[in-house]
Amino acid sequence: MTVVSGSIAAFAGCLIACYLIDLRLYKHPLSSLRTSTVIILGFLCWLLTLLFAELVVSTEFIANTSSPLIAFNLSESAKWLGISASMTLSLRTLAHRTSYGAVIEILFVATAFVITLAAHRNGMIHRPFFIGDFALTRGIDPSAILMAFGCGTVLALSALLIAENNQKRLPYHFAVLGMLCFSLLVYVRLFGIPTPQTTDDLGLTGQEQNGSNSRRDNPFRDGENENNDKEAPVAIVVFRDDYEPLNGSYYFRESAYSEFNGVMLDFTTQDEMDRDLIEHFTNSREESEQLPGAEEERKAVRTSIGMLVPHRSPFGLESPIAYENTANPNNLRFKRTYDTYSLAPEYDFEYLIGQETGREDWSDEIWQEYLTIPDDARYKTLAEELITNLRPEYADDPFAKAWAIKTYLDENGIYSLKNEHAYEGDPAGSFLFGDLTGYCMHFSFAATYLFRSIGIPARVGIGYSVPASNRAGGSALLIQAIHGHAWPEVYFKDIGWVIIDPAPQQTLVDMTTDPQDSLQQLLGDMLRNDASFEEFLGSQQSSFVQLQTILSILYTLTALVLITAYLIKLYRLWIPSFASNENQYRLCYRAVLDRLSAVGLSRDFGESREGFADRASNTAPSIRPITDTHLAIALGSTNHTAQDQQEWTLLGQSARKEINSNTVAWRKISAVLNPFSWLLTK
């Protein structure tokens, strides 16, 4: 947020303010100032330093006499010195002078930690690396470790701050803070860490910056410089379930262009579109918001993917429905490893005949978005011309129409990596109505525009397409740079997005690659082989107990302790209603004491019961007679007969009413929530 000089000044400001307050607050002249005066003085100091900082940079005196750099540094120092000193001054004064000051201070420190650590969310920064790598090789979310650190720090700092004021109640405060930290952990465990919505100051968006093309680039231009390393391995896929695609290619979808931005199709900016896509990586498990239909025609396939080069988004075998982060067996080799759960299509194209397009829950706007094309009437003309030859029984069938368009492109298109249309206003139009020579981007855009022009909702899927033969019978499949692909997709009702990929019969480039079976097998083994993975883990792990197991045990234990504590609490309150008359004096009295300790009144160590009763009689006046009766029976001679249950119930009820009417609301709430209040009863 600031330069080095500013940071040093901020630190110095804190020290000065701490020195001032901690050592001088109780001496003249600070001791004679009111709390509000001190805070206002701090605020004025801040304003003064701000003014000074502004003055230094806006006037040219210092810049001229020495250098602009010195002026800037001076201004930054002054500004941050003022901010830190005034903040510390106010907080320390409040902590010294008021009871709630310490709480505010703790909150402030905790917030500072949260802000600092928030940048690490979702693995945006894996620094410090020794923590990030340690966690990722074990399949643990590094943010959990960072959060544990944060909680620990907050607890330790709070302990220090509270100890200053009141050592007696320290364990109690500490337990409450511990509970808060624990509930934070549970929350994250149950609901995950929220994804940051906007770019923060550090330029982090939750997505990796390097890797494939960024959003603004023209997708038609990316072929320009890609030719040199087309065989470079990109990722390795290990099939955990057997699956053989019907059309001879494995499609891995990473993202899709679906929204027409005025020039061409682009990533959608609307929440309602492309809800089936999972656009960011996760450290745990991420599921698609919209599942494809026709499940009986699909096969659930689990694949493990190890990325060899960084990607912006995860990709998975079509149609991916969930991604799960997995332990990285070799973090030198793989950038990321995750499992993909896919519902891979097993239907024949005949199944698609007669199906309707679109989705029932699409609004009219969404429908419109999926049908928008460039303002060019030739698309519609061409598309209609192509479907006129359909047999009458298929004349109204969307799939038949789409197939006719695909066939046209198959027969007439020429595949080439030459890129002559990239700088046209509409590269797809230039390709389609020109020489029909281009690569996958041209074909997919042209097909999508043609589909859309006759009312078929379509988009361009992007990802990888690998010939099924590359798998060579093994369970591993190597994805290479050349397999990067784009294809048109059509949405069929109750089925989902269906790939209708034009395959030009004439091609000017050799798209085949040398079989890399040994590399494929090696990488596959590395990703899959559990034995070597275990070995690797053994070499990396010093502790032989899994952190995850310890955490799970810890969660369970804590939950058990909480539940038990609540049960005991309830038991102790209710048992007087069921106990015999002889035990009423003990149990009913204890229940009343429990109620009192829940609202913060409990007997001190060594204090007599009568002394406590006197102290508590402001809250519950009837505690005094209750105590006397209890003691008469407990300590008195045998001629004290036990009272019957009814009378005791009456006494207990009167005490309860008094406590209720003499306690503030937040105390009452904490009395109900605190599971350990009965532990304070003595």
Add this chain to the structure above:
Amino acid sequence: MNSDNVAEAQELTTAMSENSSAALAEAVDVLNTLKSTVQQQVLGRDDVIELVIIALIADGHVLLEDFPGSGKTTLAKALGEAIIIGSSIDESIVPFRRIQFTPDLLPSDVTGVPVFDSNSNAFHFRHGPLFAHIVLADEINRTSPKVQSAMLEAMGEKQVTTDNVTYSLDELFFVIATQNPLDLVGTYPLPTPQLDRFLFKITMEHINRDAELDVLETYKNRRDLSGQLNTVTRDEVLHARQTIDTEVSINPAIKTALVDISRNLREDDRVLQGNSTRSMVLLLPALQVSAALRDRDYVSAEDIEILIPRVLGHRIELAPGVSDLQKVLLDNMRKPMEQLAKSTFS
């Protein structure tokens, strides 16, 4: 607020205490009469009056440590006047005597002396000032150890011996001794073992402003008042002593707490010499009276908290450099008292 509930609860408690014996109630009446009578004469000293009455009923003696003119004689006299002889047979016993101790006092001046009667040609014992219900031994530290020990024998044994003849003192023999905490020149301070004979050592502080004003306002009226106040008889007091001893119960947990406190004190490094076992024995009846004064027929932690500092204060010798006796006592009481409180749950 919830006055209904409180009233309800209190009603229940009174119903519970109805069972306690009527005899105890009678005894408590005697105590309260004594208390109110003395309170009318001595203003602003309610706590001291209560302690003195506890000591009287518990058959102990008290040592008052205070400044001249702070009302100790008035207190002793008021107490003596509140107890009338009643049906006593022995005419030699009077309600109240005061002895001013001086360095030249002889033991016979205190106990009495046989004098030769020329008429009957025989020695007759002339009773000394000890033959009374209430004896005020003023400035006991000013007299020689010889007289002090004669005095202390009388206190311990309730008898005096002169010329090998032993004369019994009254059953209700109660000594209020005083000493001046300052002005120690020419005194014979009582050693710790002798202090052990006193149940309480009460350090009186100056009474508060309102009470002092009250004293000045009403001193004339109070002088006239004597003679019209309620009194109790010696026998009633003795009867009350017996009743309280039998009717107020002491739970074993109370005794455990007392023993534990003593043991803790003896083990404490800050304590040079702990309290005697006798002090605990003497404490038990005092606890019973304290409980009775609070309308209880059982001894409770409250009684211990009130009486322990008074009983143990002069029996403990602190190590050199340690001055805060109250803190030492409280530190050593905390654990046994906690156990006592906890024992009511089991």
